[in-house]
Amino acid sequence: MTVTLADVAARAGVSSATVSRVLNGNYPVADSTRARVLRAVEELEYVVNGQARGLAAATSDLVGVLVNDIADPFFGIMAGAAQAEIAHGSPASGGTGGGKLAVVCNTGGCPKAELTYLTLLQRQRAAGVIVTGGAAEDAEHTRAVTAKLSRLATDGTRIVLCGRPPLPLDGDAATLAFDNRGGARRLTGHLLELGHRHIGYITGPKDRSTTRHRLEGHRTALAEHGLAADADRLTVGGDYHRHAGYQGACELLARAPELTAIVAANDTAALGVCAALRERDLRVPQDVSVAGFDDLPFSVDAAPALTTVRLPLHEAGARAGRLVTGREEVPPGGIAMVTAQLVRRASTAPPRAS
Structure with missing residues (x-):
């Protein structure tokens, strides 16, 4: 059942006009009122213009890339490679059109921030979402992430998990799991x-x-x-x-x-x-x-x-970018294992004689 503006207003105890003002940001609203409205939006998982959901779902040129720490080369390499593929065909990449805008969402490893970004991307009707890195192993959080990604996927948003375990999502999704x-x-x-x-x-x-x-x-x-x-x-x-x-x-x-x-x-x-x-x-x-x-x-x-x-981080990020833009087919069963290769260098040697 679609959540309406009136539902949000009733949950927050305000008028529908106040909810509209908060969401549009075009009129002063008290901080306490704003907080109540945004909490109701989150609890009800309200999507702006929910009545037009079936017609307008996943129509934007925005793709979200969630990372734990953009300053960590592990995430920076994947995000950079994904962004290049997402922008493929855009004027910025030397093309004449067809590329999309990659928005990197830095969660700081915070599960709550991860859920908040997914909600924001849903409101923006993101064309795709890439979630990178390991998952928080908390049953409640896993259920919440699964529900949010499932809703995005069923609305037409392409979902790619890169470097984390697969999830039982509704709708199409691809997982690049690291070994x-x-x-x-x-x-x-x-x-x-x-x-x-x-x-x-x-x-x-x-x-x-x-x-x-x-x-x-x-x-x-x-x-x-x-x-x-x-x-x-x-x-x-x-x-x-x-x-x-x-x-x-x-x-x-x-x-x-x-x-x-x-x-x-x-x-x-x-x-x-x-x-x-x-x-x-x-x-x-x-x-x-x-x-x-x-x-x-x-x-x-x-x-x-x-x-x-x-771990071939650049290659994995680039592949995630192609998958999320539909320029590469989803692997059989939706899951591909990314091979980890041992690299022997000078920091290891036989132990010293006792």
Whole structure:
């Protein structure tokens, strides 16, 4: 059933004219009244001009690209590649028409902000939405995101999930899922093949799908070599920033001085690990091997160059851009796995002789 302006007015306890003024922004309205109206709009998931929904759905030239942190190269690379494909054919890209406007929505990793952006894109009748990066692992939030994306999809908005698990959406959608488990398993397997048996691990942010999947891959490799029993002691929580790698390495070294290798959840945190080791006059890789994940651009220029797992972020972002604009067919079943490739560099070596 379509939600009307009158429904919003009744929920907020104001007149329909007041609701119109708030939504159009063309007349002064008290802050408290504005807040009540916007809360009612959110609760009812009201779409402006809801009566014309069937005729006007998804008619704009706007495509939303949701990222956790645009300053993080992981997201910046994907967003930039997607934007170039979304603008394909526009005058800005050297064409004569046909491109769309990409709007990057920076959520800061906040689940509430993610839902707010999806609501705003629905009101703007976005032609497409790309959601990048790991998902918050909260059942209520997952249900809310699924409902919002389903409504967008059934209204004609193209949905692409890039780097996060698929969702059971109504309407057509495409998922480019990253092989985080397989990549982490291969990375830890590489260290085990070198002879390491005391391997520390610094996780990503708590309650994120990427964090869980990479940790599961790491622990699968340990279990395959009979080393799972000590995994909890050799794992510390962290995030995807340099300071987390630094602090995590300090904690691991205090907890387990016998460590010969440390794996960080991403390359940025791995740089923090290296800094902590240098402060303790420990050499990489002669004393402690270090590995990261993602193969961000600076990884090859680190000293020593960082062993990591390469995710083709630019290629994935570009493909998401083509999918969301309909210039590439949705993969069979709606899901494509993006392969993670082990990249061996100078930061890992066999452990020192005991």
